Amino acid sequence: MDFLDFSFLKLTVLDVIDILLVAVIIYYIYNLIRGTIAVNIFIGFILIYVVYFVVEQLNMKLLAGILGSFVSVGFIALIIVFQQEFRRFLLTIGKNISLKNKIWLKLMFGKEELEKNNMAKIKPIIDACKSMKKTRTGALIVFAKYFDQDAFANSGEMMDAKISKRLLESIFQKHSPLHDGAVIISENKIKSASCILPLTENDKLPPQFGLRHRAGIGVTESSEATALIVSEETGEISYAQQGRVKMNISFTDLERLLNKDFN
Numbered sequence: 001m002d003f004l005d006f007s008f009l010k011l012t013v014l015d016v017i018d019i020l021l022v023a024v025i026i027y028y029i030y031n032l033i034r035g036t037i038a039v040n041i042f043i044g045f046i047l048i049y050v051v052y053f054v055v056e057q058l059n060m061k062l063l064a065g066i067l068g069s070f071v072s073v074g075f076i077a078l079i080i081v082f083q084q085e086f087r088r089f090l091l092t093i094g095k096n097i098s099l100k101n102k103i104w105l106k107l108m109f110g111k112e113e114l115e116k117n118n119m120a121k122i123k124p125i126i127d128a129c130k131s132m133k134k135t136r137t138g139a140l141i142v143f144a145k146y147f148d149q150d151a152f153a154n155s156g157e158m159m160d161a162k163i164s165k166r167l168l169e170s171i172f173q174k175h176s177p178l179h180d181g182a183v184i185i186s187e188n189k190i191k192s193a194s195c196i197l198p199l200t201e202n203d204k205l206p207p208q209f210g211l212r213h214r215a216g217i218g219v220t221e222s223s224e225a226t227a228l229i230v231s232e233e234t235g236e237i238s239y240a241q242q243g244r245v246k247m248n249i250s251f252t253d254l255e256r257l258l259n260k261d262f263n
Helices: 014-031 038-057 063-073 073-082 083-109 111-135 150-156 165-172 211-222 252-262
Strands: 140-141 158-161 182-186 189-195 226-230 238-243 243-244
Touching: 014 243, 083 189, 111 140, 111 226, 111 252, 140 165, 150 165, 150 226, 165 182, 165 189, 165 226, 211 226, 211 252, 226 252, 238 252
Parallel strands: 140 182
Antiparallel strands: 140 226, 158 189, 182 189, 226 238, 238 243
């Protein structure tokens, strides 16, 4: 058994720390892509690297050479394949830094005062949703942490308007020329309407989900946005975040979720 060399298994403290840090990064990346088609690609990359590591240690030169050609460009391939996920990962880091700033704001100005201001901002949205749920008016509202004008404005109509119940209702009214597509809310304003969004590639969604739900989920997979969907068929309200959707949420839950988005 001389051809088997397991000397690489000797680990130092730094090796253990290195492995743990890589494991944490992989865990966070997996959380970002969980529930999307990208997870299958990610698992494929991991398996290729594991097989390459094993065959190299076993000195299987032919197979190691073939896999080595792939591994040598693996990082570039990862960036190309997972460019949207890398973008979300970087946005998550920025979000955590912003969260620390918001904690300081709460300490300086008081939690109750900030929540009072938030309620004034989200009340028109909740009131509009109550009305659209009652009339079964389909709606898709996206809350963007950072307004990407190139991504949203090119596919819709720029507005930059104050958030109001009547405006939201009029946009999604069935005979409105803007009712098809999404409303983008950012920086406490309605930035644009009738926006065309990317559809999710998740093939495990309930069959009753139409284009509105798939677009709402899709935009949260490719950005740090959240989406509120009102079903035209049932009036049910859903809330999508990071590619996952909560169905049939109550207005109490909606208020809590919106409070987080406007924090």
